[in-house]
Amino acid sequence: MACDNDIQLYAPDKEQADRAAEAAISEVKRIEARYSRYLDGSVVTRINQAAGGAPVLVDDETKSLLNYAEICYQQSEGLFDITSGVLRRVWDFKSNEIPSNTSIGGILGQIGWHRVEMHNQYIRLPVVGMEIDFGGFGKEYAVDRAGAVLASCGITSAMINLGGDLMVMGPHPDNSPWRIGLRHPRTDSVLLATLPITAGAVASSGDYERYIDFEGRRYSHILNPRTGWPVQDGFQSVTVHAPSCLVAGSATTIAMLKGESAGLSWLENLGLPFIAVTAKGAICSALANDDQENDWRNG
Helix, strand or coil, X not given: CCCCEEEEECCXXXXXXXXXXXXXXXXXXXXXXXXXXXXXXXXXXXXXXXXXXXXXXXXXXXXXXXXXXXXXXXXXXXCCCCCHHHHHHCCCCCCCCCCCHHHHHCCHHHCCHHHCEXXXXXXXXXXXXXXXXXXXXXXXXXXXXXXXXXXXXXXXXXXXXXXXXXXXXXXXXXXXXXXXXEECCCCCCCEEEEEEECEEEEXXXXXXXXXXXXXXXXXXXXXXXXXXXXXXXXXEEXXXXXXXXXXXXXXXXXXXXXXXHHHHHHHHHHCCCEEEEECCCCEEEXXXXXXXXXXXXXX
């Protein structure tokens, strides 16, 4: 998953705790092996290598994830597009260089979920060089699956954290909530807020993990698939609390892609608790209850 991950859980004895943790970790590794575009044997790699050629047969799990990608594409009006990962060929966020309009324009023809052909259990990428990338929701799906595995092992109190995308399964044994600290998008040593939760998932998106500062402007890794350029003048960060991590993660990403005005409307219409920091640093939130609101705002 290319990030720091941890699982905290309570169990009656060490044997059950070890068994449950090992099962959850194995499930996360299974998902990475199946869906990472970096691994030669993954389903995603197999689909991408066939671009421009024959359709590829996929299993039910993969088909359901592709269907979810379609839903996100429709809900975001085309902004959440799992074919846009090819933009990494021109955007190097480890450098301080901005790609040219020509280089970006040269790759836009390989982007577009609307081009993808899906029939029953088959998928075909019609353009040579086209790719799909589950990076926009694969880690969040792994969080949900790890939670399901823990539950099947009899665990009723746990927290799964894969690189900041997390799920809480029940309160601590003393019935107290788990307290989730949200980092400030501009000041590493400061918490933006603290969220006490006893169930559900929390995911965040922001412009602070991977970006390029160039001539006084920040270019984040959240790229508009229509233009090939980073989203500008929207949010510094968005955090959502949802029943599943898959929903929380895609909601934050779509909000970031939509920008401040449309993004806030999107979040409000979802009806899920959220906290967002605008490009100018204003904090906007919709919360589940007054106690939670105090924790969000006081940090």
